[in-house]
Amino acid sequence: MQRGGLQHDGSGDGAAPAGEAGLSGLVTPPLSRRGFVMTSLMSGLTLATTRVEAQVIRTDSDGIExxxxxxxxxxxxxxxxxxxxxxxxxxxxxxxxxxxxxxxxYIKDICRRLAKAGYCAVAPELYARQGDLSTMTDVQQIVRDVISKTPDAQWIADLDAAAAYAGSAAKGDLGRLGVMGWCRGGRGAWLYAAHRRDLKAAVAWYGPLGGQRSDIQPRTAGDVADELNAPLLALYGGADTGIPVASVEAARDAAKSAGKSVELVVYPEAPHGFHADYRPSYRKAAAEDAWSRALAFLKANGVG
Incomplete structure (x- = not known):
């Protein structure tokens, strides 16, 4: 594999914008002629949850846009x-x-929480081309029909577009750029930290380190741990039955061996999704401690 940029098949110019190192092996198939399936964001919470918990946090918009x-x-x-x-x-x-x-x-509220802390927070709908998540109630359908069909190169390019938007039209300073991701987005935080050379800090909330590889998703988060371009804070639950703590420790050790920085915090009693306040998995003490650590980590590494 040749390193140094995204590989394209003719659907784009193949050039990585300034400040981006790029990951090897990523191929973007031709974009669908149907364009975006989702042209606007969903209202409310995802339908793919058994019930909405009473402790849902709702952050107002006072003092922010x-x-x-x-x-x-x-x-x-x-x-x-x-x-x-x-x-x-x-x-x-x-x-x-x-x-x-x-x-x-929930994701919108996270953006408002970040804005209250002084950040320009942007959350692009990275699966807008693959399916309408606002109508889906079954997790397995989401994984099968949307997640597994979204090329890594596509959502990485979309994050780059979101960063460019933040810097040009949203009062953002790209000299102080960070990324946070939750669950599958935690995997994304690892991959994006290995992609973007000018990134200052990354925070991965219980993102899987392993998983199946495919032509459009050729590398796991664990595969790129030794290629990180920025310090990464890894926030994981010791009671997460889907992500063995040993796999996160292995990624941390691989990063350290390569001279990279990964700070791992494990909450022993916390399950997967411990920050998701709308789900039964929410653990208030762990979520609040992790949030404080995440904000401190961003500031300590130049995103603040």
């Missing part, structure tokens, strides 16, 4: 959510990578 936006992408406007403090800025940027459930109210 927040709402749905259209992000210029290769094949048209991509739906997304932006929250940013009031005032001229520029503000440090945090790209928010969704779970598998789309940019629903």
């Amino acid at each position: 927040a709402g749905e936006v259209r992000i210029p992408a290769q094949d048209g406007p991509m739906p997304g959510y932006r929250a940013v403090p009031e005032g001229p800025g520029p503000f440090p940027v945090v790209l928010v990578i969704e779970e598998i459930f789309g940019v629903h109210d």
